Amino acid sequence: MASxxxxxxxxxxxxxxxALIAVGFTLLWQTSQTIxxxxxxxVMLPAFFVLAAMNLGTPFWVAVLVGIAxxxxxxxxxxxxxxxxxxxxxxxxxxxxxxxxxxxxxxxxAKDFYSSxxxxxxALVPATDIHVLGAxxxxxxxxxxAVAIATVAMLHFVLNKTRIGRSMQAxxxxxxxxxxxxxxxxxxVLYTFVINxxxxxxxxxxxxxxxxxxxxNGETLGMAxxxxxxxxxxxxxxxxxxxxxxxxxxxNLSAAYLSSQYRAAFPLLILIVxxxxxxxxxxxxxxxxxx
Amino acid sequence: xxxxxxxxxALAAALGIAGSALAQSTVYIPAxxxxxxxxxVSGTNFRDGMLLAIDEINSKGGVLGRKIETPLLDTQSDAGxxxxxxxxxxxxxxxxxxxxxxxxxxxxxxxxxxQAEIPEIVGGEAAAITQKSDPYVFRTSFxxxxxxxxxxxxxxxxVKAKTVAVLWVNNDFGKGGRDNFIKEMAARKIKVVTDVSxxxxxxxxxxxxxxxxxxxxxxxxVYLNEEESARFLREAKKQGITAPLIGExxxxxxxxxxxxxGAAEGVRGHVGLTVDAPIPAVQQFADRFKRRFNYACDHxxxxxxxxxxxxxxxxxxxxxxxxxxxxxTLHGMTIxxxxxxxxxxxxxxxxxxxxxxxxxxxxxxxxxxxxVATLPKLGK
Numbered sequence: 001m002a003s004x005x006x007x008x009x010x011x012x013x014x015x016x017x018x019a020l021i022a023v024g025f026t027l028l029w030q031t032s033q034t035i036x037x038x039x040x041x042x043v044m045l046p047a048f049f050v051l052a053a054m055n056l057g058t059p060f061w062v063a064v065l066v067g068i069a070x071x072x073x074x075x076x077x078x079x080x081x082x083x084x085x086x087x088x089x090x091x092x093x094x095x096x097x098x099x100x101x102x103x104x105x106x107x108x109x110a111k112d113f114y115s116s117x118x119x120x121x122x123a124l125v126p127a128t129d130i131h132v133l134g135a136x137x138x139x140x141x142x143x144x145x146a147v148a149i150a151t152v153a154m155l156h157f158v159l160n161k162t163r164i165g166r167s168m169q170a171x172x173x174x175x176x177x178x179x180x181x182x183x184x185x186x187x188x189v190l191y192t193f194v195i196n197x198x199x200x201x202x203x204x205x206x207x208x209x210x211x212x213x214x215x216x217n218g219e220t221l222g223m224a225x226x227x228x229x230x231x232x233x234x235x236x237x238x239x240x241x242x243x244x245x246x247x248x249x250x251x252n253l254s255a256a257y258l259s260s261q262y263r264a265a266f267p268l269l270i271l272i273v274x275x276x277x278x279x280x281x282x283x284x285x286x287x288x289x290x291x
Numbered sequence: 292x293x294x295x296x297x298x299x300x301a302l303a304a305a306l307g308i309a310g311s312a313l314a315q316s317t318v319y320i321p322a323x324x325x326x327x328x329x330x331x332v333s334g335t336n337f338r339d340g341m342l343l344a345i346d347e348i349n350s351k352g353g354v355l356g357r358k359i360e361t362p363l364l365d366t367q368s369d370a371g372x373x374x375x376x377x378x379x380x381x382x383x384x385x386x387x388x389x390x391x392x393x394x395x396x397x398x399x400x401x402x403x404x405x406q407a408e409i410p411e412i413v414g415g416e417a418a419a420i421t422q423k424s425d426p427y428v429f430r431t432s433f434x435x436x437x438x439x440x441x442x443x444x445x446x447x448x449x450v451k452a453k454t455v456a457v458l459w460v461n462n463d464f465g466k467g468g469r470d471n472f473i474k475e476m477a478a479r480k481i482k483v484v485t486d487v488s489x490x491x492x493x494x495x496x497x498x499x500x501x502x503x504x505x506x507x508x509x510x511x512x513v514y515l516n517e518e519e520s521a522r523f524l525r526e527a528k529k530q531g532i533t534a535p536l537i538g539e540x541x542x543x544x545x546x547x548x549x550x551x552x553g554a555a556e557g558v559r560g561h562v563g564l565t566v567d568a569p570i571p572a573v574q575q576f577a578d579r580f581k582r583r584f585n586y587a588c589d590h591x592x593x594x595x596x597x598x599x600x601x602x603x604x605x606x607x608x609x610x611x612x613x614x615x616x617x618x619x620t621l622h623g624m625t626i627x628x629x630x631x632x633x634x635x636x637x638x639x640x641x642x643x644x645x646x647x648x649x650x651x652x653x654x655x656x657x658x659x660x661x662x663v664a665t666l667p668k669l670g671k
């Protein structure tokens with residue numbers, strides 16, 4: 001029982017991080033048809049922004065704010081203006097290839113300009129443990145869960161309860177109609193890129209104390225979040241959240257109770273089952289295209 | 292012939308002579324290494340150790356009067372790319388090839404160097420590398436078939452364990468180590484109560500630690516790459532594992548200790564190469580490395596450094612550059628620091644390309660690797 005609780009909490013914490021990254025995937029897809037294969041590297045990079053700021057003598061919490069701000073500029077604004085806008089007019093595929101190229105560029109740049117070696121990254125809360133029913137639960141896991149839930153709640157509030165959020169939703173559902181209604185569509189799209197940058201920066205702050213900051217971190221994170229988004233439903237934010245949680249928890253449980261050797265195969269197995277029986281994802285909606 | 296053609300012919304001849312003279316003034320020893328991707332830490336350490344040695348040798352006039360020319364080719368930590376890079380350098384008729392470090396890449400590459408009859412000095416530790424009767428492959432550190440008996444003896448005699456849990460990384464390095472370790476445990480009648488495989492680059496070890504903890508073994512043998520070792524140690528500490536954690540070089544390195552942030556305290560194991568070795572030459576090398584590259588060298592840095600000096604010594608002993616003769620000469624050779632200070636420690640090569648040298652038992656004490664015993668060469 002104690003082991004199960006431990007695995008569930010740890011899996012939920014990892015899943016919550018996957019969910020944050022997957023939500024970014026779905027937001028970009030919904031508003032601009034961008035599938036960002038550099039999303040994993042977007043999560044890897046903010047940790048290095050924070051570490052670089054700390055190396056300049058900035059206190060940790062100020063460095064965190066610097067890291068988020070730099071992420072918004074580089075991974076939000078510049079990404080949209082320099083990569084997405086020029087490529088999008090040529091269709092989804094060239095943009096996908098561009099983001100793959102960007103992922104390689106970011107990965108190798110982090111290695112060359114910072115270090116090829118993994119770096120310890122400060123945790124948001126001190127590393128203490130809580131004992132519940134014989135299970136050892138780390139406060140870091142609980143903090144990760146709390147921050148992720150708060151972030152998703154805030155995102156939900158912005159998207160559903162504010163004028164800007166509703167305009168973004170209108171842009172996602174029908175950009176032409178949104179434009180006729182006077183919604184500044186381009187600005188709304190830009191906002192989703194900024195939100196994605198903030199989400200990946202938060203994910204980076206949460207995951208780096210566990211993963212350690214390393215230039216290769218994006219490979220596994222990007223793939224996990226991509227799978228989570230497809231499993232949950234690529235066109236639904238809540239689907240991405242569900243997909244992330246399922247992936248995180250099942251990964252832990254399958255490794256402990258089924259086989260650690262085949263743990264990497266289980267998410268793919270789930271993906272196949274979902275694609276066979278519910279291709280739009282668990283919470284996704286069917287998108288019909290007409291000619 | 293026109294005046295222009297004459298001029299062109301003269302220029303071509305002059306360039307040819309200049310090119311030939313340049314080729315004669317250098318010796319081509321390319322390095323195929325993991326400079327990006329998952330193996331970048333190992334590859335860059337090997338590279339930097341190698342570059343330090345090359346600069347030292349070249350500044351003193353080179354080898355037999357020829358400067359070492361070492362282009363660096365990146366395998367991207369991928370065996371297929373490694374093979375393609377090696378093919379590229381073999382087309383230029385190298386004297387010796389250095390690298391790669393990843394055993395998977397070495398196992399793919401070595402058939403090419405054997406076919407070309409070019410010696411390859413590698414960083415890989417998988418047992419299989421020197422079990423293929425390849426006369427052109429040479430190690431820079433212990434193969435697992437030599438290090439595992441030392442660890443097994445320590446677990447039997449030092450820890451006095453009757454049961455052991457094994458945690459390993461599922462790549463050529465990890466699988467080779469695990470297979471050899473289990474064989475050695477069986478030979479000593481120590482029961483392996485759980486055998487847990489992990490993925491390269493794995494970040495979350497909570498499930499693995501739960502499994503291992505449930506096995507209640509007398510000792511836990513950990514055979515992962517460095518960063519995964521650190522992540523595992525943190526999780527093991529979090530879940531309150533009390534059984535002794537025993538490993539190899541990749542569990543006790545300073546980088547692992549730093550990354551584990553206190554969780555490596557008390558970890559023990561066998562260390563084939565370490566900058567903490569109680570040998571002045573090794574420590575002086577570590578200081579030079581740190582001054583030059585601004586980071587602490589790991590065992591791969593020592594591999595790269597000593598590999599270049601082994602080439603220098605063997606070549607000077609032969610008195611000429613002959614790849615085939617190089618391989619023949621190095622088999623069965625012993626090089627002492629008195630012969631060549633750059634080898635740092637006395638080293639002997641057998642007929643398979645395996646090496647033998649002193650090694651160490653280490654323990655992490657107060658955030659540092661402390662060498663508690665020096666183990667003699669196996670051949671002594």
